[in-house]
Amino acid sequence: MGRPRSSARDLERYAGLFARRTQGMKSSAMRDLMAITARPEVISLAGGLPDTSTFPAEDVAALMARVAADASARALQYGPTEGMDELKECIVEVMAEEGMDVGPDELLVTTGGQQVIDLVCKTLVDPGDVVVAEGPTYPGAVPTFGAYEADVVQIEMDADGMRVDILDATLDRLEREGRRPKFIYTVPTFQNPAGVTMSLDRRRRLVALAKRRELLVLEDNPYGLLRYEGDPLPPLYALDRGEYVIYLGTFSKILAPGLRLGWTAAPRPVLEKLNLGKQGADLCSSTFGQHFVCAYFAQRNWRDLLARLRGLYRERRDVLLDSLEEHFPAAAEWTRPRGGLFVWATLPEYIDTTDLLARALRDHVAFVPGRAAYLDGRGAASMRLNFSGVGEDDLREGVRRIGKVIAEQVQLYSTLTGTPPEPARRPQAAAEADGARIVPLRRRAG
Amino acid sequence: MSRVVVLEGGRSLERQVSLRSGARVRDALEALGHDVIGVDVGPDLVSRLTDTRPDVAFVALHGRDGEDGTVQEILELVGVPYTASGPSACMRCMDKVLAKHTLRDAGLPTPEFYAFSQTAFDSLGAAQALPAIEERLAFPVVVKPAAQGSALGIRFAPTAEEVPAAIVAAFSYDTKVLLERHVAGRELAVSVIDGRDGAEAMPVVEAIPLGGDRYDFEARYEIGRTAFACPADLEPATTRAAQELALATYRVLGCYGFARVDLMLETATGELTVLEANAIPGLTETSLLPLAAEAAGLTFGAFVERVLDLALARGVPA
Numbered sequence: 001m002g003r004p005r006s007s008a009r010d011l012e013r014y015a016g017l018f019a020r021r022t023q024g025m026k027s028s029a030m031r032d033l034m035a036i037t038a039r040p041e042v043i044s045l046a047g048g049l050p051d052t053s054t055f056p057a058e059d060v061a062a063l064m065a066r067v068a069a070d071a072s073a074r075a076l077q078y079g080p081t082e083g084m085d086e087l088k089e090c091i092v093e094v095m096a097e098e099g100m101d102v103g104p105d106e107l108l109v110t111t112g113g114q115q116v117i118d119l120v121c122k123t124l125v126d127p128g129d130v131v132v133a134e135g136p137t138y139p140g141a142v143p144t145f146g147a148y149e150a151d152v153v154q155i156e157m158d159a160d161g162m163r164v165d166i167l168d169a170t171l172d173r174l175e176r177e178g179r180r181p182k183f184i185y186t187v188p189t190f191q192n193p194a195g196v197t198m199s200l201d202r203r204r205r206l207v208a209l210a211k212r213r214e215l216l217v218l219e220d221n222p223y224g225l226l227r228y229e230g231d232p233l234p235p236l237y238a239l240d241r242g243e244y245v246i247y248l249g250t251f252s253k254i255l256a257p258g259l260r261l262g263w264t265a266a267p268r269p270v271l272e273k274l275n276l277g278k279q280g281a282d283l284c285s286s287t288f289g290q291h292f293v294c295a296y297f298a299q300r301n302w303r304d305l306l307a308r309l310r311g312l313y314r315e316r317r318d319v320l321l322d323s324l325e326e327h328f329p330a331a332a333e334w335t336r337p338r339g340g341l342f343v344w345a346t347l348p349e350y351i352d353t354t355d356l357l358a359r360a361l362r363d364h365v366a367f368v369p370g371r372a373a374y375l376d377g378r379g380a381a382s383m384r385l386n387f388s389g390v391g392e393d394d395l396r397e398g399v400r401r402i403g404k405v406i407a408e409q410v411q412l413y414s415t416l417t418g419t420p421p422e423p424a425r426r427p428q429a430a431a432e433a434d435g436a437r438i439v440p441l442r443r444r445a446g
Numbered sequence: 447m448s449r450v451v452v453l454e455g456g457r458s459l460e461r462q463v464s465l466r467s468g469a470r471v472r473d474a475l476e477a478l479g480h481d482v483i484g485v486d487v488g489p490d491l492v493s494r495l496t497d498t499r500p501d502v503a504f505v506a507l508h509g510r511d512g513e514d515g516t517v518q519e520i521l522e523l524v525g526v527p528y529t530a531s532g533p534s535a536c537m538r539c540m541d542k543v544l545a546k547h548t549l550r551d552a553g554l555p556t557p558e559f560y561a562f563s564q565t566a567f568d569s570l571g572a573a574q575a576l577p578a579i580e581e582r583l584a585f586p587v588v589v590k591p592a593a594q595g596s597a598l599g600i601r602f603a604p605t606a607e608e609v610p611a612a613i614v615a616a617f618s619y620d621t622k623v624l625l626e627r628h629v630a631g632r633e634l635a636v637s638v639i640d641g642r643d644g645a646e647a648m649p650v651v652e653a654i655p656l657g658g659d660r661y662d663f664e665a666r667y668e669i670g671r672t673a674f675a676c677p678a679d680l681e682p683a684t685t686r687a688a689q690e691l692a693l694a695t696y697r698v699l700g701c702y703g704f705a706r707v708d709l710m711l712e713t714a715t716g717e718l719t720v721l722e723a724n725a726i727p728g729l730t731e732t733s734l735l736p737l738a739a740e741a742a743g744l745t746f747g748a749f750v751e752r753v754l755d756l757a758l759a760r761g762v763p764a
Binding site: 416418 | 461564568596611613
């Protein structure tokens with residue numbers, strides 16, 4: 001028998017060393033689940049991965065050779081924190097494609113779009129400050145908000161994106177409480193995870209509201225150029241002309257995420273602070289990567305890859321939507337995105353998609369549980385499905401497997417409660433007739 | 447010096463913890479001078495074992511496959527001695543329903559419970575028995591999958607309305623679930639390690655939730671959300687009773703090498719009850735068994751060496 005020591009011993013040897021903000025960083029059971037989704041036998045609709053095989057290996061090799069031949073020493077050297085001038089010209093071109101007029105000196109090149117979210121929080125958020133986001137919001141922003149101890153208020157969405165009327169009322173309430181949000185985070189176009197797009201009317205109202213209340217808006221726009229149908233809508237940045245909107249762009253979805261290159265365009269005083277924040281974070285983004293992108297844009301064919309990606313993802317989206325129609329139960333609902341990478345599906349409220357994921361993994365299929373897109377435990381009955389990174393056969397098979405485990409749980413619940421499962425799927429005539437209609441995010445009133 | 451294969455990872459939901467346990471065990475074995483090979487358990491397990499021809503396998507797997515007897519059966523088939531419990535004890539520990547029945551049959555205290563297979567609901571009308579069960583257990587009841595090592599799938603149901611969804615959630619992890627009386631009290635963990643003179647109980651660890659939702663199982667073993675005290679601040683008689691109960695549980699379930707027994711000390715009655723036993727508890731830097739062992743003066747290296755010696759002493763069952 002071991003002899004107990006006289007004094008109680010704190011077993012958490014490291015706990016006392018961690019900063020308070022790490023308590024906002026959850027190491028959750030969900031993360032353990034997500035670790036398994038990466039196993040090779042799993043069909044994963046959980047990622048947010050572009051299809052990088054679309055970019056031919058020989059083209060990559062040629063560009064690398066070009067960088068090595070033309071600029072080897074410079075490409076291996078540190079660069080300016082704000083990014084290379086030549087790359088900024090490429091960014092001006094990409095932003096012009098969506099109707100935005102920006103000067104090179106209004107830009108900061110970053111290490112992926114993700115760094116913009118981090119830098120904006122670093123620059124604006126003190127512990128306890130309010131940040132407003134959509135509900136659901138980009139799951140990748142959740143740990144960033146947590147790390148900076150932001151108090152995130154999530155605003156409901158519908159088929160036309162963030163409910164600006166609810167936003168307005170919420171801001172009134174916060175003002176009465178003496179709390180002024182530091183910024184409003186939004187993915188207005190083909191939102192991650194919901195797949196919905198903010199209407200033009202709401203965009204105008206959001207921009208006007210930001211101006212009236214003197215609030216910053218962080219517009220995260222990774223997918224704007226990945227539109228599969230309908231007419232493009234102006235980004236918030238174009239409507240606001242960079243007065244209150246901080247713009248976030250990325251090469252991840254129009255070229256390749258492995259390059260880790262994104263950018264921000266922001267009002268000059270904000271940009272200067274972001275620049276200082278970036279110096280502390282990583283001095284500069286990969287110079288080699290920046291040279292690579294410049295060499296790529298010098299070929300003048302970046303729109304060709306974009307067109308190929310649009311064609312590929314449009315087909316995959318259609319396969320996903322058809323498969324959902326075929327394999328998901330009547331009580332399920334989902335969004336019908338006109339671009340981007342994601343569909344958001346909502347199941348009967350008694351199904352918890354975190355638990356469902358554990359069951360689905362036994363059948364070697366994965367998705368992102370909806371709770372990952374909320375900071376307050378909501379979203380338990382929803383899931384995010386990605387269609388860009390998975391081939392058509394795997395999409396069909398993946399949805400079939402998820403549908404099977406959902407059907408199992410629907411049946412079990414019905415047995416347990418003695419209520420019949422919902423009737424067969426209603427024809428979605430209304431939704432089909434109007435291509436712009438998207439099934440509401442909320443399954444039921446109340 | 448032995449040639450030791452450390453089995454880790456696998457496809458269980460506790461893969462991440464297992465990888466950390468395995469890494470720590472490998473470090474300790476290397477420091478002891480052994481020839482160490484790490485194997486992430488997958489479809490090539492048998493060929494990896496026959497190719498590497500180890501003297502002994504250290505099983506650092508948690509959850510499905512590694513902790514439920516499956517890997518142990520394979521090791522016996524291939525003829526490789528291995529650490530910790532054999533297949534039957536693993537099965538008894540991993541299946542909470544079987545463990546609780548075994549304990550109850552042996553007269554050891556465990557919270558009152560009722561268990562169901564999916565078949566019971568699908569084909570035998572078990573749903574009609576739910577109201578009677580709920581009446582007997584009183585609310586809140588705890589709903590658990592029979593075979594899940596971590597907090598996943600465990601739910602409190604404060605009212606009858608919430609029981610069906612909790613059962614659906616639990617069935618996500620296993621084909622068998624149990625409804626258990628909720629014991630309000632202090633959470634204790636007693637690690638048991640075999641020695642030359644038989645099994646020894648280590649100092650008692652208490653898990654103390656730091657504010658927040660006391661029904662949030664995920665918080666239980668997370669740094670910053672739960673504090674652990676070792677030895678737990680208990681009356682000497684309670685400490686002895688907890689250690690004796692853990693040893694009795696260890697023996698009744700037929701464990702070997704080491705295990706961790708989780709107990710509740712009920713506030714209202716002062717009674718100790720057994721929640722479950724873990725045949726291969728976590729062995730990471732923050733896991734409870736290594737820390738309890740250290741509190742008893744047994745370093746992690748000495749623990750690993752002892753467990754390895756026990757495996758070699760047992761050999762491969764004929």
